[in-house]
Structures are given as C-alpha cells and as structure tokens.
Amino acid sequence: MAEAQSAAKSGETLLYLTDEQLRQGAEAMFFAYRGFTADPDRILTGLSYGRAHHRALHFIHGAPGTTVNNLLNILGVTKQSLNRVLRTLIEDGLVESKVGRTDKRERHLYLTEAGEALERELSDAQRARMRAAFRQAGPEAVAGFRRVLEAMMDPEMRRQFARLREGRG
Amino acid sequence: MAEAQSAAKSGETLLYLTDEQLRQGAEAMFFAYRGFTADPDRILTGLSYGRAHHRALHFIHGAPGTTVNNLLNILGVTKQSLNRVLRTLIEDGLVESKVGRTDKRERHLYLTEAGEALERELSDAQRARMRAAFRQAGPEAVAGFRRVLEAMMDPEMRRQFARLREGRG
C-alpha cells in the first residue's frame, strides 16, 4: 500500500512517510517540548508558580492591555482555570487589571515592573536554549521547523498565531 | 530587512536571531504542541485515561519487554506517578507485567492485544495530523524540523532518542 505520496506545490514531490518516521517525529516532539519548558520550569519551582503562570505572563507581555477573554482564547483554558492563576499574579503585584474605558465590563491586563522582570527572566532562559538550538541547526532548518509547526496547529490556533505575529510586526 | 542570514552549514555561520524571532518560535512550539496532542486527547477523554496513559502505551509498544525503571528514564516522571498509570492499564488488561527471569525485582512490560489496539488507535490519530503537516511542509522542512527538535532536547534525552531510534532501525 502506498502510504503517503503527494505532488506538493510544484511538480512531482513524492513524499513517502513510513509509520516509523512519523513515530520518530512524535517522539522528537515529546522530548523537545520537555527541553523547551525545562529551564523556565526550573526557575518557577520554589516560587509557588507553575507553567500556567509563565504562559499568562508571556502573552500579557506580548499583548499588553489584552482582555481576559482574549487571553482565554489564546491559552485555550477555561476562565476558572485562568482566573486562579491570574488572581495570584495580581495579588502578588505582577499583573495589573484595569477596567476598560470604553467597555467597563472588560479588564485590561498589564505587567507591572515586577511582572516584566519575571517574564524577562523566564523568557531569557527559554530563549537561550532556542537560540542555541536554532544556531546549531542552521537557518534553513529553522525555516523548516517553523513551516512544520504551523502546519501542525489547529487552523484556529494558526490564525491566532498569525494575528499575534502581525500585531508585533 | 535581512533578519536571519548565514552561510549555512560550512564556514562562517553568522546567524542573527532577534528576541522577536525567538518569541515567535516559542509560541509556534506552544500552539503546535497543542495540536500535536489534541487528537489522541480527544479519544482518551471519556475512557478515564489521559495523556500519561498514551505515553506509556506508546513507549511500551516501541520497546516491548522494557522494565519499569527504563520507562521511568524515558518518560522523566517519578516511579510513583508512572505506577498509578501502569496499574490502571494492567487492571484493565491493556498491559501485562511479567516478573523478570534473571532479576525478579524487575517487571517486564508488554502490551496485550487490547493494549496494542488502543495504542494503534491513538497513534493513528496522531500520525494522521503529522503526516498531513509533513506533506504540507515538504521533505526539506521536515528535515529541518527534526534538526531543530533534536538540538532543543536535553543532551540526556537526545541520547535516549537516539537509542530508541537505533533500537528500531
């Protein structure tokens, strides 16, 4: 049985993908994701924070003034789940929540100085590893990496991703 | 603007990586991993199983007869955590645990017929998405994807990964 073949974009790009190749891809994804989160996780343990806090800080940093609802869509969790995390961050003075001017139902979220500091610490740790990996693999590999990751997202998430990318140039 | 330039593999590999590029890489990783696990997760909800069960089934399938300790090293969790998952799988007749012949302390793990069936179902779902992503991105992108992921792993995990790959050809 011819398992996987396609003519891709141009011409006859036949692409045979064995189950074994796909298994290896899946395992690579698993191990790499562990590495990807390992450094910030290490920093967070002992601060009574977890990966969920990192994610919130990351996306608030990237889109200051975003609303709770917006963050919910990006993170793909329930508001109860997000709220627990957000509450502790606000209590600890890392995140500020401002009532919306035009729509007073909305809360706009911003990082405080302390929040920015922690976000930077976490992201720096994560970026150091990514930078090393990108350098080691080379620019063409990085382009391929990005292409595959985008193709692997849910379409909805791909739109979110594109929107975030545009929003920051 | 030439953001990332290099002389590729040989020679002067100059590679400028802005923080913004690295942020995008991190976000791509986050969204893609969600997509990567979405399909098997959907199957598992309602079966009182979770992602941890999938991982156990996956690696037992790939290395039949492996010991609990071995699995521990691959999965990177505590033995207590793994044991809970393993116990339910054994109770439900998906995994068989045989006392070691030479060393009776060890338990060798095998998938039963039912275990193989569920593993196949989960992996098929995951592979379908990966296959689509790989096809869409093209073979060169896939090669780059693999290179970056390997570079992103902890060295210890990279060794594990290589060992698994060899073990299956």
Added chain:
DNA sequence: CTTGGAATGTCAACAAGGCTGACGTAAACT
C-alpha cells in the same frame, strides 16, 4: 553464610492545574 545496602517496585497522601456547573454583578445591546 549472613547481613546490610542498593535497586526495584507498591501504597498513601498531597498539590498543581485542568475541567464542569451554578451563580452573581455590572455593563452593553436591542
């Protein structure tokens, strides 16, 4: 041969962080 430690695996209890459901409040919309 015995004994003490190391290795392997099991049981119990707890915490983080997902989830659903229900409810309340304030603001906006129609």
Added chain:
DNA sequence: AGTTTACGTCAGCCTTGTTGACATTCCAAG
C-alpha cells in the same frame, strides 16, 4: 425592560505530577 456579554467566584471533580514510607529482591563485604 429584557437579553446578552464579560468577568469573577464558589464548589467539586479528575489527571498527573510530587514526597515519604515500605516490601521485596539482589549482591557484595565481612
């Protein structure tokens, strides 16, 4: 005025990670 939207919160559940205590088995030193 009534409905919908955005947000917060309480209560309770599940999965899956953690540490601590314990049983069994093996092995090596005395």
